[in-house]
Amino acid sequence: MKVLILEDDLVTGKLLEKILMKYGEVTVCEDGMKAVQLYEESAQQKNPFHLICLDIMVPSLDGQEVLSRIRKIERRENLVKSKILMITALGDLKNISKSYRHKCDGYYVKPIVKEKLENVVDRILEKDASQNPSESSENIEETE
Numbered sequence: 001m002k003v004l005i006l007e008d009d010l011v012t013g014k015l016l017e018k019i020l021m022k023y024g025e026v027t028v029c030e031d032g033m034k035a036v037q038l039y040e041e042s043a044q045q046k047n048p049f050h051l052i053c054l055d056i057m058v059p060s061l062d063g064q065e066v067l068s069r070i071r072k073i074e075r076r077e078n079l080v081k082s083k084i085l086m087i088t089a090l091g092d093l094k095n096i097s098k099s100y101r102h103k104c105d106g107y108y109v110k111p112i113v114k115e116k117l118e119n120v121v122d123r124i125l126e127k128d129a130s131q132n133p134s135e136s137s138e139n140i141e142e143t144e
Contacts, residue, residue, distance in 0.1 A: 002042065003027070004049040006035040006066060007087070008058040012112065016053060016087070019114050023051060023121065032061025036069045043077045051125065054104075056088040056095060063088065064095070067102045083124045087112070 001024030007013040008030040017026045027049075029035050035054070042048045052070065054063035061069070067084055074081050083106075086099045091109040099107055105124045108117060 001025070001050040002047070004029070004035060004038060004042075004052045006030075006032065006052075006054045006058055006063060008055060012055075012110075015112055016117075019112070019117055020051070020053070020121070023125075031059050032063065032066045034060075035066050036061065036073075039070050039082075040073055043073050043079055048074075048079050049082050051121065052082050052084045053087050054084060056086065056090050056099075064098055064102060067099065067104055071103050083127075085121065085124055087117075 003020050003024050003026045005013060005016050005020065005026060005028045007016055007028065010030075013028045013030065017028050020026050027038060029038060035052075039049060039052070054066055056063035058066075063086060067086070070082065070084065073079070081103070084104045085106040085108060086095075086104050087108045087110065088095070089110045096107050105127065106120050108120050
């Protein structure tokens with residue numbers, strides 16, 4: 001399985017990479033445009049990322065826009081939808097709602113706690129692809 005992480009904080013990016021390595025080959029980038037470019041290249045090669053973790057507050061394109069563009073590429077290329085998890089410090093209803101409108105599969109509010117993040121990722125990967133994620137808030141994790 002291929003994993004893409006969009007995270008502009010180096011320490012958090014390394015932590016996410018270490019945690020998510022158990023799921024497969026991990027690529028970390030710090031810039032929204034680069035994340036879209038990496039996804040586009042993988043889609044053209046018919047080898048898209050299976051799991052994508054997006055921070056919202058990143059340079060060039062924010063994570064919300066990256067999410068929207070990835071979903072457009074998937075439709076255009078007729079690809080199976082990647083599982084997309086928003087991992088962000090923004091726990092407000094506006095950002096959560098916007099992410100689910102753009103068809104994210106889960107929303108995790110920082111700080112990163114290994115066990116909690118793994119539980120969310122496991123649920124996302126096991127979730128039936130036909131379930132509408134906006135109908136359930138089970139994938140929203142907030143930590144103290």
